[in-house]
Amino acid sequence: MSESMKYFREQRLPHIWCPGCGHGTVTGALVRAIARLNLDRSNVVVVSGIGCSSRAPGYLDFDTLHTTHGRALAFATGVKHSRPNLKVIVMTGDGDCTAIGGNHFIHAARRNIDITTIVMNNNIYGMTSGQFSPMTPKGMIGTTAPYGNSERSFDLANLAIAAGATYVARATAYHATLLEDLIEKALLNKGFSVVEAVTQCPTYLGRRNKLGTAVDMLNWFKESAVNIKAAKAMAPEKLEGKFMIGELYNKPDSEFTADYDQLVAQLQRKFDNFQGGVRECAQNSD
Amino acid sequence: MRTEFRLSGSGGQGLLLAGIVLAEGAILDNKNAVQTQSYGPEARGGASKAEVVISEDDIDYPKATDPDYLLALTTEAYTSYGKLMGKGLIIVDASVEPDPQIKARTVRIPILDTAATVIGKKVVANIVALGVLAGISGVVSQSKLETAVKNRVPQGTEDLNLSALRKGFELAAAAKATA
Amino acid sequence: MTNVKLMQGNEACTLGALTAGMDFYAGYPITPSTEVAEMCAVELPKTGGRFIQMEDEIGSIAAIIGAALTGRKAMTATSGPGFSLMQENIGYAALTEVPIVIINVQRVGPSTGMPTSPAQSDVMQARWGTHGDHPVVVLAPGNVKECFDLTIKAFNISEEYRVPVIVLTDEVIGHMREKVVLPDPASVKIVNRSKPETRTGYKPYEADPDGGVPLMASFGEGYRYHVTGLFHDETGFPSNKGENAAASIKRLMRKVEKAEPDIRDYFTENTDDCDVLVVAFGSSAMSSLSAVRQARAKGVKAGLFRPKTIWPFPETVLDELSKRVKRIIVAEMNMGQLVLEIQRIVACRAPVESLTKVNGELFRPEEVLEAIMGGKR
Numbered sequence: 001m002s003e004s005m006k007y008f009r010e011q012r013l014p015h016i017w018c019p020g021c022g023h024g025t026v027t028g029a030l031v032r033a034i035a036r037l038n039l040d041r042s043n044v045v046v047v048s049g050i051g052c053s054s055r056a057p058g059y060l061d062f063d064t065l066h067t068t069h070g071r072a073l074a075f076a077t078g079v080k081h082s083r084p085n086l087k088v089i090v091m092t093g094d095g096d097c098t099a100i101g102g103n104h105f106i107h108a109a110r111r112n113i114d115i116t117t118i119v120m121n122n123n124i125y126g127m128t129s130g131q132f133s134p135m136t137p138k139g140m141i142g143t144t145a146p147y148g149n150s151e152r153s154f155d156l157a158n159l160a161i162a163a164g165a166t167y168v169a170r171a172t173a174y175h176a177t178l179l180e181d182l183i184e185k186a187l188l189n190k191g192f193s194v195v196e197a198v199t200q201c202p203t204y205l206g207r208r209n210k211l212g213t214a215v216d217m218l219n220w221f222k223e224s225a226v227n228i229k230a231a232k233a234m235a236p237e238k239l240e241g242k243f244m245i246g247e248l249y250n251k252p253d254s255e256f257t258a259d260y261d262q263l264v265a266q267l268q269r270k271f272d273n274f275q276g277g278v279r280e281c282a283q284n285s286d
Numbered sequence: 287m288r289t290e291f292r293l294s295g296s297g298g299q300g301l302l303l304a305g306i307v308l309a310e311g312a313i314l315d316n317k318n319a320v321q322t323q324s325y326g327p328e329a330r331g332g333a334s335k336a337e338v339v340i341s342e343d344d345i346d347y348p349k350a351t352d353p354d355y356l357l358a359l360t361t362e363a364y365t366s367y368g369k370l371m372g373k374g375l376i377i378v379d380a381s382v383e384p385d386p387q388i389k390a391r392t393v394r395i396p397i398l399d400t401a402a403t404v405i406g407k408k409v410v411a412n413i414v415a416l417g418v419l420a421g422i423s424g425v426v427s428q429s430k431l432e433t434a435v436k437n438r439v440p441q442g443t444e445d446l447n448l449s450a451l452r453k454g455f456e457l458a459a460a461a462k463a464t465a
Numbered sequence: 466m467t468n469v470k471l472m473q474g475n476e477a478c479t480l481g482a483l484t485a486g487m488d489f490y491a492g493y494p495i496t497p498s499t500e501v502a503e504m505c506a507v508e509l510p511k512t513g514g515r516f517i518q519m520e521d522e523i524g525s526i527a528a529i530i531g532a533a534l535t536g537r538k539a540m541t542a543t544s545g546p547g548f549s550l551m552q553e554n555i556g557y558a559a560l561t562e563v564p565i566v567i568i569n570v571q572r573v574g575p576s577t578g579m580p581t582s583p584a585q586s587d588v589m590q591a592r593w594g595t596h597g598d599h600p601v602v603v604l605a606p607g608n609v610k611e612c613f614d615l616t617i618k619a620f621n622i623s624e625e626y627r628v629p630v631i632v633l634t635d636e637v638i639g640h641m642r643e644k645v646v647l648p649d650p651a652s653v654k655i656v657n658r659s660k661p662e663t664r665t666g667y668k669p670y671e672a673d674p675d676g677g678v679p680l681m682a683s684f685g686e687g688y689r690y691h692v693t694g695l696f697h698d699e700t701g702f703p704s705n706k707g708e709n710a711a712a713s714i715k716r717l718m719r720k721v722e723k724a725e726p727d728i729r730d731y732f733t734e735n736t737d738d739c740d741v742l743v744v745a746f747g748s749s750a751m752s753s754l755s756a757v758r759q760a761r762a763k764g765v766k767a768g769l770f771r772p773k774t775i776w777p778f779p780e781t782v783l784d785e786l787s788k789r790v791k792r793i794i795v796a797e798m799n800m801g802q803l804v805l806e807i808q809r810i811v812a813c814r815a816p817v818e819s820l821t822k823v824n825g826e827l828f829r830p831e832e833v834l835e836a837i838m839g840g841k842r
Contacts (some may be wrong), residue, residue, distance in 0.1 A: 042687035063684040066693035074524035078531025107520040310471040313644045321642040347755035
């Protein structure tokens with residue numbers, strides 16, 4: 001634990017999350033994965049958007065950027081494209097990432113830009129007290145779905161894979177050690193990595209939907225999650241009502257900023273007689 | 287003295303490039319020049335126009351107000367912009383039929399035909415037209431225009447375009463001689 | 466002769482940016498600004514700069530803020546619809562004090578409007594587009610050469626005062642080509658942000674409450690500081706204290722207010738003895754200048770005041786002028802936006818008339834002349 005504590009801004013603790021919230025567990029898993037890799041604190045930038053999840057970077061001792069709602073990945077793209085040597089991590093929530101930030105999410109995946117995205121999926125807008133999100137299961141209650149959510153929800157992992165992410169995994173706040181392992185592998189992938197961390201919001205999702213205490217919700221994760229490796233050996237009827245955890249996709253591919261670096265190197269060889277100053281501008285099209 | 291040019295035709299004829307070359311030639315001649323154009327779907331076909339204002343003095347207003355020269359390569363351009371002409375001269379392609387409603391002084395010159403048959407490339411009609419315009423107006427010297435053409439046309443087409451320009455100047459000289 | 470060029474306004478903005486040290490561009494294509502993006506895509510990678518075409522304008526401005534935080538000089542370019550999408554993050558840059566430059570090549574709106582026709586109807590959006598009280602600097606070039614000069618100035622102001630700077634041009638200036646005499650790059654004044662010298666005790670938002678500008682560390686340099694769009698204290702961490710928020714807003718506003726005499730920029734012609742003063746900026750000022758000269762030729766004492774900084778407006782200069790003139794005409798390609806600021810400044814010392822045009826065409830000089838001669842609207 002002491003190894004990972006150095007990555008926290010201890011003076012910023014305690015955190016603002018509700019009792020029983022799973023976000024601390026996810027943040028802990030991220031920090032332990034970072035500690036395992038012994039990443040240099042000064043070489044990591046953590047970016048977030050708006051919502052409960054997005055308060056996490058404030059507690060972490062890196063350069064941290066708390067941005068506007070949904071835009072974390074766009075800001076992070078600017079950081080990473082500017083300084084590809086920096087390790088860029090995005091901490092986001094289900095609403096931040098899949099509703100208002102959905103476009104940035106699919107395009108970051110399409111580019112395969114080297115950003116590790118941790119989506120803290122608590123299936124609800126917690127900060128604003130419990131409106132349904134694109135990840136709220138159909139039928140569940142939210143303040144804006146008082147008769148039960150009538151919308152279908154995203155399968156975030158499949159969305160990420162289809163959009164081009166090269167590492168996609170899922171775990172829950174119950175499966176904290178698995179989560180840590182998966183985040184570590186995500187951090188090692190040179191490309192766009194997504195780890196969906198299913199976490200409990202006992203205050204808003206749990207209470208309204210009579211899901212019990214935080215412990216009850218964690219037990220529900222334990223019973224409903226099936227590791228993808230185990231699932232392969234299971235009969236389809238046994239998998240009904242379950243969701244997959246583990247490494248769902250891992251297929252490295254060429255990375256955006258590295259490709260751009262190559263382009264720069266190529267062009268600089270071509271223009272290597274350039275002595276600085278303002279270069280003659282290319283003729284513009286009309 | 288302020289001289290205003292309006293170059294009109296259909297989108298794709300390269301009149302914008304001709305306007306740019308004219309303005310650049312003027313600058314190489316140590317004059318001031320401003321070039322503007324109509325933008326929009328017409329640049330992909332349909333009526334198109336570019337304007338060039340050349341002056342020894344400071345140019346305040348960048349657009350043509352009462353053009354000294356209108357170049358019209360199509361009937362549509364001739365009829366729509368010809369009617370707006372006051373003091374200036376219309377240079378129209380010989381293929382366009384005269385319109386009795388258009389009262390401004392007009393010279394008809396076989397620009398498109400010269401490009402197609404004499405030079406052998408329809409696409410250089412814009413540069414032939416440029417030579418005609420410059421030759422008749424006398425506002426920009428041939429040598430500076432040749433430099434501007436070399437600066438602005440696609441690599442590998444310099445000689446083709448230079449011969450088109452020269453042919454334009456010849457057409458202008460012939461037109462002046464018969465006028 | 467080699468530094469005399471026939472150049473487009475959009476090209477001159479881009480070249481100005483490159484001269485100022487711009488090394489990061491993110492943008493989304495939109496008429497009539499697209500040439501800026503195209504030229505950045507060509508030029509930036511040649512010198513190790515970074516170009517990215519983002520998925521929309523919200524992403525574009527987010528990316529340049531992220532880039533600027535790592536020490537880059539970052540820019541985006543857009544037009545009305547895209548500028549509207551950028552507004553929330555302009556406020557973010559204002560509050561977090563991240564230097565960025567936005568080129569807005571105005572076109573006719575609202576909505577998709579007339580994409581290829583000029584307008585000047587983003588005057589108020591440029592000033593007040595984002596929510597909340599915030600500082601912003603808006604520069605308006607009046608010709609192609611000024612596109613070059615004022616884009617450099619935009620970077621210098623953004624770096625010195627840590628404020629988003631908007632270069633407000635329009636379709637006419639953006640697309641027209643004009644003779645430009647470029648200065649020797651070595652002679653151009655370039656300002657870079659002030660950075661802290663030591664990590665010890667660095668407080669990212671520590672500054673004189675009276676409009677001070679905090680020192681800006683770059684991400685990746687070991688400062689490990691926090692940036693948030695929440696109100697924050699000098700440590701950069703969120704603070705919900707009302708008195709802290711009030712002090713922050715006041716410092717941010719005061720920052721630009723104090724800078725006004727230094728960044729103030731304008732052009733005048735024949736204003737020393739004029740009876741009729743035309744106030745116009747950008748391409749409207751080209752028509753207005755022609756009209757003023759024609760009026761003089763007819764014996765009418767007309768003059769032109771053309772602000773290059775429109776926010777903050779060169780208030781004291783116009784204030785002085787207004788005491789000496791009989792009439793003021795504000796010519797702008799909108800339904801009357803800048804005129805509101807002029808009326809505020811002039812405060813009834815002289816009658817202020819609004820001359821507007823919203824058909825997507827530049828004023829013809831005779832339209833402005835008619836207003837000068839007859840006072841007709």
